[in-house]
Amino acid sequence: MIALSDLVFRWPRQAGPCLDIADFALATGERVFLQGPSGSGKSTLLAILGGVAVPERGRVELLGQDIAVLTGHRRDAFRADHIGFIFQQFNLLPWLSARDNVLLPCTFSARRYARAGNPATEATRLLERLDLAVDLWDKPAAELSVGQQQRVAAARALIGKPEILIADEPTSALDAERQQVFIDLLLTEAAAVGATLLFVSHDQRLAAHFDRVLSLADINRAATGSGA
Amino acid sequence: MKAVLLLALKSAWARRLTLGIALIAIALASALLLAVERVRHDARQSFTQSISGVDLVVGARTGGVQLMLYAVFHSGNATNNIRWDSFEAIATHPAVAWAVPLSMGDSHRGYPVVGTRADFFEHFRYAAGQPLAFATGKPFAAVFETVLGSEVAQSLGYRTGDRITLTHGMAELGADHADKPFAIVGVLAPTGTPVDRTVHVSLEAITAIHLDWAGGAPLPGLNIPAEQVRKFDLQPKEITALLVGLKSRADVFRLQRHINAYKGEPLLAVLPGVALDELWQTLAMVERTLFVLSALVVLVGLAGLTATLLAGLNERRRELAILRALGASPQAIFLMLTVEGLLVTALGMLAGAALLAAGIATLAPLAQAHFGVNLALRPPSGSELALLAAILATGLLASLVPGWRAWRMSLADGLTPRN
Amino acid sequence: MKLPLLFAACLFFVLPAHAQHKHGEGQLDVVIDKDSVTLGLELPLDATVGFERTPKNDKEKAALAAADKVLKDAATLWLPTPTANCTVQSAQVQVPFTGGDDQHAQHQHEGAAHHADIDARYVFRCANPAALKSVETTLFKHFKRLYRLEVQRVGPSGQGAQRLTPKAPVLSW
Ligand SMILES: Nc1ncnc2c1ncn2[C@@H]1O[C@H](COP(=O)(O)OP(=O)(O)OP(=O)(O)O)[C@@H](O)[C@H]1O
Ligand SMILES: [Mg+2]
Numbered sequence: 001m002i003a004l005s006d007l008v009f010r011w012p013r014q015a016g017p018c019l020d021i022a023d024f025a026l027a028t029g030e031r032v033f034l035q036g037p038s039g040s041g042k043s044t045l046l047a048i049l050g051g052v053a054v055p056e057r058g059r060v061e062l063l064g065q066d067i068a069v070l071t072g073h074r075r076d077a078f079r080a081d082h083i084g085f086i087f088q089q090f091n092l093l094p095w096l097s098a099r100d101n102v103l104l105p106c107t108f109s110a111r112r113y114a115r116a117g118n119p120a121t122e123a124t125r126l127l128e129r130l131d132l133a134v135d136l137w138d139k140p141a142a143e144l145s146v147g148q149q150q151r152v153a154a155a156r157a158l159i160g161k162p163e164i165l166i167a168d169e170p171t172s173a174l175d176a177e178r179q180q181v182f183i184d185l186l187l188t189e190a191a192a193v194g195a196t197l198l199f200v201s202h203d204q205r206l207a208a209h210f211d212r213v214l215s216l217a218d219i220n221r222a223a224t225g226s227g228a
Numbered sequence: 229m230k231a232v233l234l235l236a237l238k239s240a241w242a243r244r245l246t247l248g249i250a251l252i253a254i255a256l257a258s259a260l261l262l263a264v265e266r267v268r269h270d271a272r273q274s275f276t277q278s279i280s281g282v283d284l285v286v287g288a289r290t291g292g293v294q295l296m297l298y299a300v301f302h303s304g305n306a307t308n309n310i311r312w313d314s315f316e317a318i319a320t321h322p323a324v325a326w327a328v329p330l331s332m333g334d335s336h337r338g339y340p341v342v343g344t345r346a347d348f349f350e351h352f353r354y355a356a357g358q359p360l361a362f363a364t365g366k367p368f369a370a371v372f373e374t375v376l377g378s379e380v381a382q383s384l385g386y387r388t389g390d391r392i393t394l395t396h397g398m399a400e401l402g403a404d405h406a407d408k409p410f411a412i413v414g415v416l417a418p419t420g421t422p423v424d425r426t427v428h429v430s431l432e433a434i435t436a437i438h439l440d441w442a443g444g445a446p447l448p449g450l451n452i453p454a455e456q457v458r459k460f461d462l463q464p465k466e467i468t469a470l471l472v473g474l475k476s477r478a479d480v481f482r483l484q485r486h487i488n489a490y491k492g493e494p495l496l497a498v499l500p501g502v503a504l505d506e507l508w509q510t511l512a513m514v515e516r517t518l519f520v521l522s523a524l525v526v527l528v529g530l531a532g533l534t535a536t537l538l539a540g541l542n543e544r545r546r547e548l549a550i551l552r553a554l555g556a557s558p559q560a561i562f563l564m565l566t567v568e569g570l571l572v573t574a575l576g577m578l579a580g581a582a583l584l585a586a587g588i589a590t591l592a593p594l595a596q597a598h599f600g601v602n603l604a605l606r607p608p609s610g611s612e613l614a615l616l617a618a619i620l621a622t623g624l625l626a627s628l629v630p631g632w633r634a635w636r637m638s639l640a641d642g643l644t645p646r647n
Numbered sequence: 648m649k650l651p652l653l654f655a656a657c658l659f660f661v662l663p664a665h666a667q668h669k670h671g672e673g674q675l676d677v678v679i680d681k682d683s684v685t686l687g688l689e690l691p692l693d694a695t696v697g698f699e700r701t702p703k704n705d706k707e708k709a710a711l712a713a714a715d716k717v718l719k720d721a722a723t724l725w726l727p728t729p730t731a732n733c734t735v736q737s738a739q740v741q742v743p744f745t746g747g748d749d750q751h752a753q754h755q756h757e758g759a760a761h762h763a764d765i766d767a768r769y770v771f772r773c774a775n776p777a778a779l780k781s782v783e784t785t786l787f788k789h790f791k792r793l794y795r796l797e798v799q800r801v802g803p804s805g806q807g808a809q810r811l812t813p814k815a816p817v818l819s820w
Contacts, residue, residue: 012640047642052552073557080555085643087553090546093235095242107231108555168644280805357805477801478680481687501806502799509808 001196002026002049002164007058008222009041009048017056018044020222028163031187031197033207036216042200045216046166049198050083051075063163080109084157084195086186088169091153094142098132099123101141102155105162112160119159126155130185146173147182154186161193168200183209229563232556236564239547240571243540247568250529250536251576257529258580258619259587261522265612266584267595268515270603273355276504278421279471281353283480285503286310286318286487287469289494296503299469301422302332302340309466314492318472321486323479326351329467331434334394334405339380341394341427343434343464349375351473354421364388365414371432371457375414379424388412394427394437405437407451432462472497526619530573530626537569537630541637545645548638562635569627570620577619581608670694672795673786675811677818679779679802684733684771686725686782688718692743692763694793699763701744714765715742717789721769726783732774740767781819784811 009019018041026032036042047053048060051067060068067075092101102123106113116122127137130151136144150170157165171179187209190197207213240247279300287295288308297304319327328351331343346367349360365388368375376386391409418424436457474480487497548561592603671694676687692699696710721738743763773779787793796811804820811818
């Protein structure tokens with residue numbers, strides 16, 4: 001499903017590589033917890049998987065396709081078609097309603113649109129499943145609480161059944177109790193759509209929910225991993 | 229792509245306050261630029277078409293400008309008059325189709341009085357060869373009859389049938405020809421030319437009201453009542469200027485030379501269209517300065533737009549990263565910003581054009597009344613369209629800057645912008 | 648005060664008197680009448696050959712002859728709008744100090760005893776006068792000392808003045 005090999009990545013104007021990964025793979029449907037200290041390159045790795053950052057060398061194979069060799073345009077399309085992202089916070093376009101935010105992937109990807117069946121009912125279903133009160137659905141995203149926003153973000157990542165879900169510390173802005181609820185919801189929904197989930201966090205306590213726990217330091221041979 | 233553009237619109241709508249201010253700045257600047265262009269054009273039109281269909285204006289030999297000033301604009305005084313026999317010599321020249329004498333010097337409540345012949349109303353042309361039209365009444369026929377320009381009648385509240393008296397000289401409080409009142413027999417339709425401000429009487433009337441005058445003051449003890457002036461010879465001995473129409477315009481330069489070399493007395497003949505054009509050309513500097521200034525104002529407005537978009541960009545970094553995560557390409561981000569700027573420019577420009585139209589609709593009567601400039605409500609001319617295109621092109625350039633910045637940012641940021 | 652009047656008033660001082668002899672500055676009178684275009688040209692001799700007196704040597708004589716030849720070639724000197732299909736009807740050129748016509752060409756401007764002008768008159772006839780919108784001149788290319796041509800124009804669209812320069816050698820209306 002996801003397979004990286006011989007990957008080297010360096011940010012512009014940086015001396016050493018940020019990432020140097022010999023081998024890293026996720027099986028279909030696997031739910032993996034990736035941890036590492038701040039500044040170790042976790043978000044960078046996710047940007048590479050999303051095709052937003054392009055490695056200096058190496059293969060980035062997703063669903064059997066090496067996206068590192070695709071043209072920029074095809075990579076962007078691939079991301080829209082197959083990957084759902086959830087970030088730490090500010091996931092939503094603040095001036096769109098919660099419902100429209102959820103529907104966004106379907107406007108960017110015909111494939112996600114098709115797989116959603118009827119996007120409007122699918123959005124309703126997801127918002128219901130994620131326990132968002134009905135009266136919030138048509139409010140601008142800016143008016144939702146952080147926890148509510150994260151649930152809308154999860155619904156948006158899930159709509160149109162993308163094969164890959166990537167979450168970058170989606171719970172760090174939530175309190176402990178809400179973190180648990182959110183992770184449970186995310187995991188069930190990911191399982192329901194059969195998505196492979198890569199969950200990044202430096203919060204050890206969340207690791208228990210996942211199939212596999214990985215430390216970036218274990219796979220990254222670059223020296224940057226230690227600092228903050 | 230369509231999705232991105234639609235989002236760009238919604239995003240812009242969310243920031244309508246800041247963008248609206250940039251838009252207003254552009255609208256005002258565009259309106260100013262268009263207004264300068266319009267006034268420049270129309271003022272030139274009003275000015276250079278003050279008189280048309282007249283091939284030569286002839287007066288005593290002074291400067292060409294001075295001659296135009298008193299013969300066409302009825303401003304200032306002729307230093308010398310022309311003898312009547314000079315007028316007749318020109319009028320009977322074989323190349324001349326018609327000649328109309330003009331005699332000036334008196335006024336009515338600040339408006340110049342011109343003594344002429346009734347065929348003046350027939351031969352005078354303005355703008356693109358338009359003849360004079362009577363709003364009411366008809367040309368004068370008797371000695372103590374007068375025809376008013378539209379503005380004289382309007383601002384003084386006169387209508388045909390009313391009686392007025394003339395004042396000697398141009399001063400509002402000059403000595404009066406009160407004993408010889410004139411009946412208003414006609415009022416001309418507005419022309420946007422000095423004719424609007426003129427009181428027309430017959431040449432004979434000018435002689436008549438000065439019968440009992442000498443050296444600019446009434447002769448003491450002499451008072452010739454209006455009923456008796458007919459007994460006198462009212463044929464003028466002198467006139468101030470004359471307007472000449474030719475049978476063939478090919479003769480104009482030849483006749484001009486002929487008149488300028490006239491043996492009887494020193495005369496000056498000018499081609500009025502040429503003189504007015506030359507006058508206007510010397511104004512080109514002022515005109516250009518105004519134009520450059522207003523163009524600069526537009527540039528400032530567009531720079532404001534660039535600044536607004538660039539400043540907004542930092543706050544929107546997160547928004548752009550989200551769009552990237554959703555599959556938007558860096559090009560799409562670039563397009564989004566550029567289109568936004570272009571849209572604001574285009575809307576501002578249209579608002580500016582609308583503002584100008586509204587301004588002209590409300591201010592045209594004022595401009596006519598106070599400056600004698602005819603401002604017409606009409607679709608944009610070629611040069612105005614070119615200006616609009618130039619504004620749009622500059623707006624595009626101004627929008628490329630934030631577009632380019634956003635593109636660079638979205639490439640450098642990855643998915644997690646740092647603010 | 649009315650704006651046109653105001654304009655006229657402020658111009659009072661700036662307008663140069665017409666028909667003055669100025670070195671480097673020519674006069675052109677243009678009449679467009681029905682299908683004919685008449686161009687009356689007056690050039691200071693200085694602008695064309697660099698002196699305004701009787702030629703002193705063969706070189707100066709040759710210069711006068713050369714100027715005369717250029718000015719007589721009306722078809723290359725004046726380029727009316729091509730679509731108007733204009734052809735040269737006549738070209739009369741009087742260059743002072745060339746041949747017997749001296750008396751006329753050295754015509755007397757009062758107080759300008761040391762000046763001499765070239766007078767020329769060209770007539771074109773146009774097959775399609777409606778298309779005639781401009782006349783370009785190549786005078787400036789031939790006579791580098793000529794920097795300005797003051798034009799008075801009379802035509803179907805009325806009268807007008809224009810100033811031609813080496814950078815703007817096209818008369819249009
Ligand atoms: N857009 C960027 N441009 C340049 N350098 C970057 C960029 N993003 C990250 N880096 C650098 O790459 C390194 C890894 O950053 P990254 O954001 O991947 O860390 P992280 O593990 O996600 O940290 P955190 O847990 O704090 O989110 C850091 O040294 C950072 O300075
Ligand atoms: Mg991170």
